[in-house]
Amino acid sequence: MSAAQPTEIKITIGGAVDTGSTGEVDNALRTLGLDDGDRRWVWFLEDLTPGVTALPLLSAGVIVRLRLNPRNNAPDEADSAIKLRPARRSQLLPPWHGPHQDDDGKYRIEADWAGRKRVLAASCVADVPPEHVPVPYEQATGDSGDDAGRWSPEAAFSSAQHDFLRTCTRLPVALGGLTCLGPVQARRWKNISLHLPRGTGKEVVAERWTVGELDFLELSVRVDAGGDARAAQTGFEAAVRAAGLHFPEEQETKTRRVLQYLADRVTTDQDPQRAHPGGPG
Numbered sequence: 001m002s003a004a005q006p007t008e009i010k011i012t013i014g015g016a017v018d019t020g021s022t023g024e025v026d027n028a029l030r031t032l033g034l035d036d037g038d039r040r041w042v043w044f045l046e047d048l049t050p051g052v053t054a055l056p057l058l059s060a061g062v063i064v065r066l067r068l069n070p071r072n073n074a075p076d077e078a079d080s081a082i083k084l085r086p087a088r089r090s091q092l093l094p095p096w097h098g099p100h101q102d103d104d105g106k107y108r109i110e111a112d113w114a115g116r117k118r119v120l121a122a123s124c125v126a127d128v129p130p131e132h133v134p135v136p137y138e139q140a141t142g143d144s145g146d147d148a149g150r151w152s153p154e155a156a157f158s159s160a161q162h163d164f165l166r167t168c169t170r171l172p173v174a175l176g177g178l179t180c181l182g183p184v185q186a187r188r189w190k191n192i193s194l195h196l197p198r199g200t201g202k203e204v205v206a207e208r209w210t211v212g213e214l215d216f217l218e219l220s221v222r223v224d225a226g227g228d229a230r231a232a233q234t235g236f237e238a239a240v241r242a243a244g245l246h247f248p249e250e251q252e253t254k255t256r257r258v259l260q261y262l263a264d265r266v267t268t269d270q271d272p273q274r275a276h277p278g279g280p281g
Contacts, residue, residue, distance in 0.1 A: 041182070045064040048267060077127070087120045157281055179266065211261065
C-alpha cells in the first residue's frame with residue numbers, strides 16, 4: 001500500500017526509570033553500538049491554567065516545541081516548531097495544504113506511525129537565534145536555574161508559524177500565557193546500523209530523551225511518499241526484534257508522556273527546577 005505523503009515510523013523503547021527502563025535503554029544503546037551522540041535540549045509550551053482541561057493544547061492536537069542543539073566546535077543552533085498531531089486534511093487550509101520551504105522555515109505534512117497508532121502530522125519549523133530559546137539551567141545560572149526563563153516566547157516563533165496556528169487550528173493562543181516545560185535532555189544518532197529489508201527506509205535515526213524519572217529511546221525511519229509504508233513498518237519492527245531489542249506492542253509517543261510528566265511536576269510543585277512561565281520575568 002503506497003502512501004500519499006512521507007511516513008515516519010517510530011518504535012519507542014523504555015519508559016519510567018522505576019520500571020527498569022534505564023536498563024532497557026542502556027542495553028539498546030550497547031546493542032546498537034551508539035556512543036554519546038549529538039546533544040539536544042527540548043522544551044514544550046503548554047497552558048497550565050487551573051480548572052481547564054489538562055494539557056489543552058495537546059488535547060487539541062497542538063504541540064509547541066523549542067529545541068537547542070549545542071555544538072562543540074561551531075555556533076549553537078536552535079529551532080522552534082508548531083505541530084498539529086493528529087491533523088485533519090480538512091483543517092490544512094491554504095497555504096498550508098501542501099508542504100513547502102522558504103525563508104520563514106520548513107513546512108511538511110507526513111504520516112506518523114507508532115505501532116497501530118497511525119495519524120497525520122503537519123509541522124512548521126523555523127530556525128531561531130539560540131538566545132531566543134531558554135538555555136539549560138546549569139548554563140544559565142550554574143546551579144538552580146532561578147534566572148532561567150527570562151525570555152520572550154513571541155520572539156522564538158516566526159510570523160509564518162503564528163499564521164499556521166491561527167489558520168489551521170482556529171484556537172486562540174497567546175504564547176506569552178503558556179508555561180515553558182523542560183528542559184528534556186536528548187541525544188541523537190543518525191545512520192543506525194540495522195539490517196533493514198529493502199524498501200523499509202533510507203536511514204534509521206535514534207533519539208534518547210531523559211527527564212526526571214523518564215528515559216526513552218525512539219528509533220525511527222522515514223518512507224518516501226509512494227512507498228509501501230505497511231511493508232516498511234513490518235520490516236522495521238522485525239529488524240529491531242532481530243537485533244535483540246524489545247518494545248511494547250502498544251506504542252505511545254514520547255511527547256505525550258513527557259508533557260504529562262512535566263506538567264504534573266509543575267502543578268504539584270514537586271520540581272526542583274520548576275519551569276517558568278513564558279515571557280519576561
